[in-house]
Amino acid sequence: MNDLPGHYREILSGVGENPEREGLRDxxxxxxKAMQYLCGGYNRxxxxxVNGALFAxxxxEMVIVKDIELYSLCEHHMLPFIGKAHVAYIPTGRVLGLSKIARIVDMFARRLQIQENLTRQIAEAIQEATGAAGVAVVIEAKHMCMMMRxxxxxxSVMNTSVMLGA
Known part of the structure; x- marks a missing residue:
């Protein structure tokens, strides 16, 4: 975990807290550990x-998976944004295992991000994995950096979309 805990200890001191008080000791x-989990997409x-889960x-016709919940951290404030991704693609002889679409969303969401780039990364990954004739990704999310500070x-809800191909 390198010295990530030490850095959090400094942050606690920096905001005026006592990292030795009972509730903050651990x-x-x-x-x-939470930050490593939230940024686990870098390790995928x-x-x-995909692991070969492409099926003849x-x-x-368009395949659509809607309402895939996502949780990410904005790269500007490291505060959460939370929402839903809607992914669609037009197969060309192969379809992707259903759970793989949600896993692709999670892989990119679990990185420090801006929503606009997240949307594009998911679309390009679906395109690369499937060779689809077209891919569409729409994300709608609420940003804590807009709500808490x-x-x-x-x-406020931000909507982004990326359309590739047909």
Missing amino acids: TPQRAA SLEEI SDND GVEKQN
Whole structure:
């Protein structure tokens, strides 16, 4: 875990807390473990996730997986954004195992991100994995950096989309 717990200890001191008080003694280790989990997408690859789960299919109609929940951290403030991804693709002889689509969303969401790039990364990965005639990804998310700080707009939702091919 390198010195990630030590850095969290410094953050606690930096905001005026006492990292030695009872409730915070184990916080640096817990926070470091949580951050490693939340950024676990850096340790995954598209090949590892797909793992050969492409299946022959005569279907050439759009396949849509909606409402895939996602949790990510914005790269600007390291605060969460939470929402749903909707992924669609037009197969060309092969379909991707259903769970793999959600795993691809998670792989990219579990990295420090901006929503616009996350949307593109998912679309390009689905395209690469399937060779689809077309791919569409739409993400709708609420950003804690908009809700908890700065402009403090509680009901704002950001929508992004990427369309590739047909």
